[in-house]
Amino acid sequence: MVAEGGMVVVREFDPRRDCRVVEELERRCEVGPCGKLSLFTDLLGDPICRVRHSPAYLMLVAEMVVGKEDREEREIVGMIRGCIKTVTCGKKLSRNGKNSKDSTKHLPVYTKLAYILGLRVSPSHRRTGIGFKLVRRMEEWFRENGAEYSYIATENDNQPSVKLFTNKCGYSKFRAPSILVQPVFAHRVPITKRVTIIKLTPSDAESLYRRRFSTTEFFPRDIDSVLNNKLNLGTFVAVPYGTYSTESWRGSERFLANQPESWAVLSVWNCKDVFKLEVRGASRVRKGFAKTTRLVDRAVPWLRVPSVPELFRPFGLHFLYGLGGKGPLAVKFVRALCGFAHNLAKECGCGVVATEVSNSEPLRLGIPYWKRLSCAEDLWCIKRLGEYYSDGSVGDWTKSSPGVSIFVDPREF
Template sequence: MGSEDKEISTVIRVREFIVEKDLAAVEELERRCQVGLSGDLGDDGHGGGGGGGGGGGCATSKKKKKKKRGMSLHVEQIGDPFARVRHATEHAMLVAEYGEEDEVVGVIKACVRMVSRGDTSSSCCCKRKMKFVKVACLLGLRVSPSHRRLGIATELVRRAEAWCEARGAAYATMATTASNVASLALFAGRFAYAPFRRPLFLGHPVHRHRTRLPRAHRVMQLPPQIATAAYAALLSPAGAAEFVPADLPALLAHKLTLGTYLAIERNPDPALPPSFAVLSIWDATRSLRLRVGGAPPLLRASLAAARALDRHAPWLRVPSVPDVFRPFGTYLLYGLRMSGPAGPALLRSLCRHAHNIARKNLACAVVAADLGPNDPAGAAVPHWDSFSCDEDVWCMKKLNASTANSNASDDWTTAPPAGVLFVDPREF
């Protein structure tokens, strides 16, 4: 440890979060950071700088900025501070104290979980068993705006990595946006994380009116046990999927998973391969509040007028957008898969079905999905550009050569993308 590190350690103390002692201070820290969807730390939404200002969100956090209008999406975490990591058996929240007054000026969350790594090195594509590896997820890094550039974020990340490595994590992941220079400087620069995957966030507003489904399509809800078997068959071929959680049955049976739905054709053409689509719906309205900022006054006024017209003349079925300029909730779609010539149409029907479920919840204003950039399902998911994002950057680092295969050809950080990028909604 150099003299600079020794000096930092004398003023920065990192320890585990204590609910009774730290909850109020961490909640105040979250408010002061004015967090955007990317988990950025800066008041302007781009994060701070230097060793104390970088920020990393969870592996599914998003931010969308429209260059011409300056519109952006922002998020606020609500409820249980451990909500995004509690599902993992091994999880922690670390806080940083600074100075003689023991003021909480920083926080980071971490969890260690088993996920599939989409092994593409096998030459046999008929293998049905996924390869799992222990991965750490670092998220929710926050540093008080008045204490940045002091090495606080650096110390938090260093301690979080050590905590995860001690529990056998072979890799560590974090996420940010391509425009978050400070976050990339911290993780990619100081800690040698490498850009890994670029997921797409596709969002669609929830209208007041029910969306009609084609009569030729039939939608059925699958019990969790059958849904687990279905996903096992769809995701199990070697190299087919990355980040599928080992506890997928628990996710599908979770109280916030509103259901797994299968769409098929009522009268399929026997001369064509069978078609189907499947997805699951997660209720994120209890843990997240989103908001659109930076919208021009004319746009706000026009959308308000559309809502007023829809209220007074509902028979016109005006597709009025909810008031997204105030905090709103969202339903997250995960596990989107499709097959067959009618697969895209069936998946669109499932997205419409999810919309119809969401419109029954007044707290939900947007239905969204996270997909890999090369996933063909992305072209079938209805979405609005204003509620979508393509700037996310997942970064990964190999933590321990003794737990990860030391063979360079087997290094996940340099492996090409698998066919499916599975995004766990519990960590959004």
Template sequence: MGYGELIIRSYDPQYDRTRVEDFERKCEVGPAKRVFLFTDTLGDPICRIRNSPIYKMLVAELGNQLVGVIQGSIKLVTVHKPPNDLAKVGYILGLRVSSLYRRRGIGSSLVIKLEEWFIANDVDYAYMATEKDNKASVKLFVDRLSYVKFQTPTILVNPVSHRMSRISSNVELAKLKVEEAEAIYRKFMSSTEFFPIDIGNILRNKLSLGTWAAYPRGESWSGVPSSWAMLSVWNSGELFKLRLGNAPLSCLMYTKSSRLIEKLVPCVKLPCIPDFFRPFGFYFIYGVYREGPLSGKLVRTLCRFVHNMASKSKDCKVIVTEVGGSDTSRLHIPHWKSLSCPEDLWCIKALKNEKKNSLHELTKTPPTRALFVDPREV
């Protein structure tokens, strides 16, 4: 049975918006068994890439049927030994293929077409992120398209409750001006792989709620505290919403019973799961950095502060943080193990022959302690 010729073209908002929105609603996110996340892009299918310097969305059609989509963005970052080395990188995200048309090469065709756009824009490396256990994605990118493992960050997810977290009286919190935050990030994090050169644009974006620093009370921020930590917050819920689907009955029963117990017996400290079955937003913590013997405690205090900020939002149900797999800051960031991903797999591919040797060195170099995850790529 023939399905016609596969056509891959650029996304046309006037013609494709409604079709892509409907297509996305039917596609689950992630390979988890029995539990799926569905996205609501709030009428803007390219919302996840719109804040990137350069971006593009491709759609795949068989006949008049929309069968696949993919998105990509391009930016300039530091690589290997910054700030001396810079590279233009293309990020691949949002690859979706209709369940009725899988295993027909549509996914690989979309990736290859996007790579051609990267090459036309002088991109040095293409990279993507997926769950380590997503066998279909790993097989496509690593086995078929020659991508190699680059990093294995940890994604930490913490539910937001209406209870306010206690902030230690021994810690001083300060909201940093954009210029100050930018200067600190450039000084301390520009030595990390893939640090975005346009960090100032990220911090000035309307979705960035601010940057905060924590240090011991009694010490001076301007005088370089003995210990300090900082992080920034991005309001991803303004771009798109998430919804849980196909959850186990036990999870649904626990959600409802925990709320009932909390109302009847508020003194009982039973963890309460937010209502994930209706569309919800989330805050993304990025740019986590710390120095000094007490910095772990300071990171935890900052995370509690962000939780209290999120608890005042009717829409924010979870706080998400992504840190390097070897970054011990993850031990101090509150999260639920059942909701988190211990190993998110980043894969990379050199698009220029002269970059292939540096790619080998790049992937074999032990990852730095800190990792700056661009919130525009969440």
């Protein structure tokens, strides 16, 4: 491909020579998980760390080559990350499901799914076809590795990105979940004493998720790898006070066989050790107001002032995923778990806690967040790459109706 001023070559990322340049490109593009937050840097000089925990991953860079072979100059002007995993795309009725008393009468239908993230093109080289070339090369790798679908997430109002994928690359709008972001205050969030919160072991958490949530869209088949990852800080279950305790808990199997009327669950992922964010473009007045709220909150924490943390410098976050539960009090139990997660993030020095849920998720009513920091529609676009299915058939997933919930993989946030 020849662009204005030279030829563009797409190649695999080389950590030995590309880290510093790619990190600088990431800063200049100022893109983060939602439009209000900008990615500051991947930590440890490892730009590929955001996909390294996936089963299969690749990072490509676009390099502008100017001049002749004996005097050529090379400049990295774009990059893209991609990963592949197996997820739930639907469900089917088990053979004995109609007569079974077990609530899990449906079985998940899996597909091999690819995910594109971190597409960046230098501001001075946009609208020259570099982004399109990067996407096409990444899709070639997806197909070579048997991916059946590819999807991306972008802000709904990011028109250049939406047009690239929907108009030029053949993607269609698929789901529009919300990213909900809550600041971490200087004071601890009180948690009702009517709820007991129990931390599960990774194997116990896996059992709970597979039994209750394996038919949820985008549920990762390798959930055990997620839960055993060093970045996973734990899975926590909220139950009514007096029904269970850490000492009386006998595992998820017994719990699900004799559930309380209401309960809730979530897991916490440590993004703080992977990348950092910062809010840019704030006025001095806004920064001064934020600082004042922090000073008041620290001086009189019993007032529980909703203080604004230092978001105008690089800060870390914890991501909440695997939210679920049942019963008339499940929303209140989710709120208690979010308070627990807030206090954990405070102890770890994070600036915010974030989660991503379907717009139709009933439990989102229990998730505290600030609208100014959140993203109402994180648009997911999808493309069918293959005509085959690895486990059962749901037809063309790209044309399916959305379910009530989605399972957001923390490795891709």
